[in-house]
Amino acid sequence: MLRDLEAVRPRPDHPQRTLRQDAVRGIELYRANMRPRLRHPRERSTQVPVQLITLRRDHYVSPFLSEGLERWVPRLTRRELNATHWSALLEQGPAVAAMVREFTARTDSALQTGSELPGGEGPLVVITGAGSGIGRATALAFAEQRATVVVCDLDLAAAERTAELVTLLGGSGHAHRVDVSDGAGMDAFAQQVAATHGVPDVLVNNAGVGHSGTFLQTTEKEWQRILDVNLWGVIHGCRAFGSMMAERGQGGHIVNLASAAAYLPSKLLAAYATSKAAVLMLSDCLRAELAPTGVGVSAICPGIVNTNITRTTTFSGLTGDEQAARQTKVSKLYARRGFPPEKVAAEIVRAVRTRQAVVPVTVEAKAARLLGRLSPGLLRLAARFDLG
Template sequence: MVSWNRSSVSSDGMDLAVFELEAPDAPADRPTAVLVHGWPDSHHLWDNVAPLLADDVRVISYDTRGYGESTRPDQVEAYRLEHLAQDLFAVIDAVSPGVPVHVIGHDWGSVQAWEAVTTPGAEDRIKSFTSVSGPNLDFLGEWAHANITRPTPGNVGRALSQVASSAYTAFFQLPVLPQAFFSAFGSEKVWTEFLHAVEGTPRENVSFAPTLREDMISGLRFYSANIREKLARPNPRPTVVPVLEVVNERDIALRPAIYDLTHTHANKLWRKNSATGHWLPYTNPTYLADTAREFIAMIENGTSSAPNTIDRARRLGPPQKLGGKLAVITGAGSGIGRETAYALAELGCEVVLADINVAGAEETATECKAKGVLSHVYDLDVSSTTAVNEFAENVRRAHGVPDIVVNNAGIALAGSALAASDAQVDRLFDINLRGVISGSRAFGKQMVERGTGGHIVNLASAAAFTPSRELGLYSASKAGVLMFCESLRAELAEHKIGVTAICPGIVHTNITSVTEIAGTDDEEGNRKRIDAFYAKRGFTPDKVARDIVKAVLANKAVVPVTPEAKFGYRSYRFFPWASRIAARQKLTK
């Protein structure tokens, strides 16, 4: 049970109920953090977050006007954002006179905190602001006008997506009807079931005020007092307060695109995206607490020591599609792995590059750093499950849990399955199949434990569904990868973790020049002929990398890359007899 000590603060004739978390064993010299809730919550929104912060910050929260134990004015005008911002300043002045505090806001708590931090002189009272699922309404209005006045298909699509997500706000501003609706259905049980249904919020250990129904109704005035005016006549103002935007990519109410213009007004802005929903304080309080604590520590100390991506989320321009993400790529020293690292770096990912060829990985890292991202190199032999597990743990400790993992490392083996040596077979399956499984399991466990989603990409091959008399063993290893991906995708879907099998066809990489060919009298000559054919084909690894990025962004399951791979994928599904006949053709002499 969370223990809060209650006090009162007067602001603009309102009596605000203020609460300080009891933490008798915590250091006395901690900085202060003020946590601000939204609709239809009270300070109890933070019951699962606050204790996780208590060792590092003195935690204060309050019931904003219209909620919980605070005054509920009847006039809509009383809920305008300028009044709510003054309430926040009054609380700060009371709990931390003369010493600026850190503010964490969710939903309307974030919206009103944005109003406060864009008020001139706010930096004298607010040292940092962590914004969760609540935009600056002036910035939002500016974004909406920009998308309407520049009606490109992309702009219109994004605008319509947000309109659909925000349709409930129009209902909330109607007279009588929304008040009647929440009078009838605003019980704690109904609200709990609704949150559980829309984004999996737990039914237990979620706290609401006894006044939940009344809060739902009085809180509707926030919408009536602010939405129409701010969207119709936005007045965006700058802020010098350091801001961290926590963007929930699965937010049912707010699309990530609406934050595109924040960087034009906040000159100390960080952004952290995750595959989470609107009610992050309920669904993953640990993740939110870790994120806020690291940001506060960074502002207090000037640097970040915890590996939770805050440092790499710094925004110096418009948000990048994968900005602030951490990506791990195996086999990153050349070929598809190298080009995938480049593609992810261009979209803002910090990259961890692993390869048994460390010198090659270092070359990849140098180019990634030139693109302005952090890059780290590890020596890794994926054929060793022990080594992969140790690598995953080292990454977690040093850099945090990755958002994207690309298990790319692989080798080829051609020729007769009967002529191959046991050592060749073991090495092939240890790298191509067991290495993929080990990497997926090690990092997949981390992603599940973190609880904020992620994506795993595994390199299969068109050989997985294109039988060939001279690629039987290689095909078997890649077919195993393909089916493993399909199965793992089903297992991890409930955790919002995507899994993709990438299936390239004929792609010219250095793998062809070192391919072992069993059962041939002219291995070197055959290898040169295969390499020359692949080179003449002209399909380069950067094209595969582009498809990998698209697969991550769209969460695709199976991606045949080259034209022959796409043909083979459909041919084997619908005309397997044709694939079997084609498989009899010899590739080598």
């Protein structure tokens, strides 16, 4: 049973003579603890720091059993291990022991220094392009879960402001200046995060830039800019942090910001739509590869969202003044649409919790995905029209 259901490999050095009896005694402990509490129910709470380690592949104790536990255990730290019920005990003892050591060391340090005891600690989250828009909104959404949020952006001042807001909301914010298109820079950033905070539980590859232009209008330099940030930035993030998460063996989640443009063709978005379609497919491929490690991958596909990406979007074949006028026009259009980045952030948090693969956000994004399945020819026909 251990081999077939629990994926536990037989070990000749394991003291198996008492294994069956130990299992039976463990069941009796469950009964001894549960029976009197079922007979005499009452609210039981504690202010003692508690670490809860949930097992992603546990066949017997579902993670849903701990939903809402913070009501009774406000100083709760949640950790996750990619293991079955028995493999965690028989094969991943060192990983469990490391979690216990980290938690007790942090608690002991707080007691010795007189600082606040750990508790209510959320995940470690890394977000790129978090100086504004969806990135900042996502950082604040995780801050409400008392997460440690490490944000990066080309604009360091904007990233630092996001980190300040994270701290004000109860999380722990940390800011860095990083160019996601620089592979070596992203690797160094990942190493710094791991050395300072540990391996992230959640990575959100959010950094992106906008561009409008037909294929024949778009220059090689414009193509390079879009692909460097929108595609290579995601690749660098997934490679730098994803390898750490897989090697750690405790699960985790990667969120890649794609777009409704990934499956909604338009002759005016040749480079942008191509970059986002590549992110969507990359997410599908990476999800399959990382599934055995317990690391999930979600692709988020927003439609029209009111962020400042419209104020920095470039347009092929326009002069400087024409670019500025077009940016102002598109920004007003997105503002009238009125869909805030906070709603996208809420979908990102939900995708991490539910491990949803592809998440269309906004009505037009959902409609386009449905229409692409029902009548892809109609979408291809619509792509011919100049909607700019």
